[in-house]
Amino acid sequence: MRILLCNDDGYFAPGIEHLARALAELAEVTVVAPERDRSGASNSLTLDRPLSLRRAASGFYYVNGTPTDCVHLAVTGMFDELPDMVVSGINIGANMGDDTIYSGTVAAATEGFLLGVPSLAISLCSKAGEHFETAARVACELVGLLQRQALPEPALLNVNVPDVPYEQLRGQVVTRLGKRHKAEPVVRTLSPRNETVYWVGAAGGAQDAGEGTDFYAVQQHQVSVTPLQVDLTHYAQLALVRGWLAQ
Structure with missing residues (x-):
């Protein structure tokens, strides 16, 4: 099994080092990650300049671009064949609720999914980063499960692990x-x-955090696994907008 491993915290981040070591017990792992912290980069692609691919002393590859750039470059320009899986993480901090729209961690996994590869985004739900080994173990369990019992179609799973x-x-x-x-x-x-300069303010607190949500699961010390899709169509409003345009 061949896994492409990425993140949004940079190739030097402790989370990706923990995950690379753990996944190496299960598969052939290639790390392609941003050269610096690109948290919040979302699904942006770099189209205004060329990208470079370099290799660090650790053996990890790094790119002067976004997490999406890393996965796109690796899958379409570096590998001769599609990897069996894309794993993104371990992110320091949760990626739950609205966070997924902005997250570079989720974006890297999303790019893999768009390119036809089953993909996981793994986040450790605190800024302290005390238990990367927990998130790495959970990631390995999910990868192992997908090895033994693949889903019938490519999946994009957003995984948040309590710290x-x-x-x-x-x-x-x-x-x-x-x-x-x-x-x-x-x-x-x-x-x-x-x-005068401006700093983006902190994210809002959880509003919809009842049972069944990712927020609730993590609060209960459960691993949250959320299947994501890329189709942003608001199907419930199709008829509404058709009627509005017809007036």
């Missing part, structure tokens, strides 16, 4: 995405040159 020792996990549950409150306003401040 606790593995023994404290309360199982894995299939969830839907929750929803956050509106984000905090931007923070205005002055630069050293006395120019």
Whole structure:
């Protein structure tokens, strides 16, 4: 089995190092990741300049682009054949609810899915990053399951793992995405040159976080596994908009 491993925190991040070591027990792993932290890059592709592919002393490849660039470059320009799976992570911090729209971690997995490869996004739900080994073990379990019993069609799974020792996990549950409150306003401040600058505000707190959501599962120390799709069509509004246009 051949796995393409990516992330959005950069090729030097501890999460991808933990995951590469763990997955190497199951498969042939190739790491292609951004040269720097590209958190929040979403699904952006670099179209205004060429990309470069370099290899670090660790053996990891790194690209001067986004997580999506990394997967696209690897799958369409580096490999002779499609990898069997794309795994993205381990991200430091959760990617739940609305976060998935902005997440570079989820975007890397999404690009693999769009290219026809089963893909997993793995996130550790804290900024402390105390238990990467828990998320790595969960990732290996899911990869092993897909090896033994593949889904009948390519899947895009968003996996959020509580940052606790593995023994404290309360199982894995299939969830839907929750929803956050509106984000905090931007923070205005002055630069050293006395120019007004703005920092993007913090994400809003969980709003739709009831049972069945990813937020609820992680709060209960359960691993949240959410199948994602790329079709953004709002099917319930098709008839509404047709009627509106016909007036």
